[in-house]
Amino acid sequence: MLADQSDTSDACTSSWDFAGSPTQYSTHGIHTYLAAMIPWVAKRAITTAKPRKLLDPFCGGGAVLVESLLAGIACVGLDINPLAVLISKVKTKCISSRRLMHELGLIVEKACLYDGPVAKFTAKQGIDYWYKDYMLGPLTALRHAVMELGENQVKDFFRCILSATARDVSLTHRNEIRLRRLESPYLESFNPDVIDVFRKNAVEAAERVAALPKLDVAVHQGSVLGMPFADDEFSTIVCSPPYGDERNGVPYTQFAKNMLFWLGYSWDDIIDQKRKTLGWINGREDFPQPDSQTLRKSVHLIRDHLKSVKEVNAFYHDYDNALTEMARVTDDKIVIVIGQRVMQNTVFDNARITIELMASKGIRLGAQYRRHLPTKRLPRMREYGAAIDHEDILFFDVRGKNM
Numbered sequence: 001m002l003a004d005q006s007d008t009s010d011a012c013t014s015s016w017d018f019a020g021s022p023t024q025y026s027t028h029g030i031h032t033y034l035a036a037m038i039p040w041v042a043k044r045a046i047t048t049a050k051p052r053k054l055l056d057p058f059c060g061g062g063a064v065l066v067e068s069l070l071a072g073i074a075c076v077g078l079d080i081n082p083l084a085v086l087i088s089k090v091k092t093k094c095i096s097s098r099r100l101m102h103e104l105g106l107i108v109e110k111a112c113l114y115d116g117p118v119a120k121f122t123a124k125q126g127i128d129y130w131y132k133d134y135m136l137g138p139l140t141a142l143r144h145a146v147m148e149l150g151e152n153q154v155k156d157f158f159r160c161i162l163s164a165t166a167r168d169v170s171l172t173h174r175n176e177i178r179l180r181r182l183e184s185p186y187l188e189s190f191n192p193d194v195i196d197v198f199r200k201n202a203v204e205a206a207e208r209v210a211a212l213p214k215l216d217v218a219v220h221q222g223s224v225l226g227m228p229f230a231d232d233e234f235s236t237i238v239c240s241p242p243y244g245d246e247r248n249g250v251p252y253t254q255f256a257k258n259m260l261f262w263l264g265y266s267w268d269d270i271i272d273q274k275r276k277t278l279g280w281i282n283g284r285e286d287f288p289q290p291d292s293q294t295l296r297k298s299v300h301l302i303r304d305h306l307k308s309v310k311e312v313n314a315f316y317h318d319y320d321n322a323l324t325e326m327a328r329v330t331d332d333k334i335v336i337v338i339g340q341r342v343m344q345n346t347v348f349d350n351a352r353i354t355i356e357l358m359a360s361k362g363i364r365l366g367a368q369y370r371r372h373l374p375t376k377r378l379p380r381m382r383e384y385g386a387a388i389d390h391e392d393i394l395f396f397d398v399r400g401k402n403m
């Protein structure tokens, strides 16, 4: 059932495609994130659902939180990935640009005078592979200057800028889901001035955060499986959950790891959070399959691939528990933006699976919209020989929940 797409209140188009609409306004562009929701989808989901208090339990790069803030709606974010939490905090915190510019001057001055040792990383961390030797000195110097700031929002702002800079100067292809090192001839000609990139990122982001509304947005690091919130604490959830586990789907931890190393996280910290991502098997063996006929049919089609069956079952087991937990903390609407995934050349229709899992909890689908995607964005599709060409926006009515 696809609903009538007649809502034109918040964009120049009545469809949910938003092809060609600008996506970098306000703080949206200050730090890249994988599989980020486009701001217009978040904005329209919020306008349509009319939240009193909103939660995004997979807040990622914070698109939903920024739109909620711009709409003046109280909101809270949560994500398992500490980089997501940092970005989301910074993108929703208004700080005076004069204060940030003053600190920027001091940081750059300190970094230019730094003559301490260059940061050391283990071979396992593999940092050297992603940076040229000349970049390590300035990145270390900036890190040193930023880490000396007192613990507060200004420090978080510059940690986020350090992270954006570490990403911008890294020897990775842009706009790709998995990390892949640049090759010749681009590799030889890519020689950014690290301090300059940091300065430019900071100046641009400072203007943007200074223009934010002043409203407190709390962002927690933690798992959706056991959220620190009371029953019915929120009216509304708007989110895009992962489409699969990190091994077979979008590798958020891999994307974040170099930046987290520069921010001082250890390998153990990173593995620890990866183990809590949805579907991470982590020594577990038993994954009762949740109640979805569509899921059962797809699993049947891949039944000869025992490892994939186990990975799929682990993911949907966690996903079903996540939906239960989301319904527990919400008393009005849950909006889920989700696309299909492919395992062993078999499509898993995440929208249908989500609808069936919600129905098993007594939660009714109120409306379903479809957004056509401009590019092939998810991995494993080429091997399937098809593109993920759409995602669905599902509006659930939680008022009848029966759990």
Ligand SMILES: C[S@@+](CC[C@H](N)C(=O)[O-])C[C@H]1O[C@@H](n2cnc3c(N)ncnc32)[C@H](O)[C@@H]1O
Pocket: 033, 034, 035, 036, 037, 038, 057, 058, 059, 060, 061, 062, 063, 064, 078, 079, 080, 081, 084, 222, 223, 224, 225, 239, 240, 241, 242, 243, 252, 276, 277, 278
């Ligand atoms: C599709 S992304 C969200 C993107 C986000 N809407 C944005 O605009 O950037 C899914 C997010 O789920 C997070 N995630 C995975 N497992 C999680 C868990 N158990 N609890 C909370 N977040 C989790 C990932 O770290 C990732 O940031």
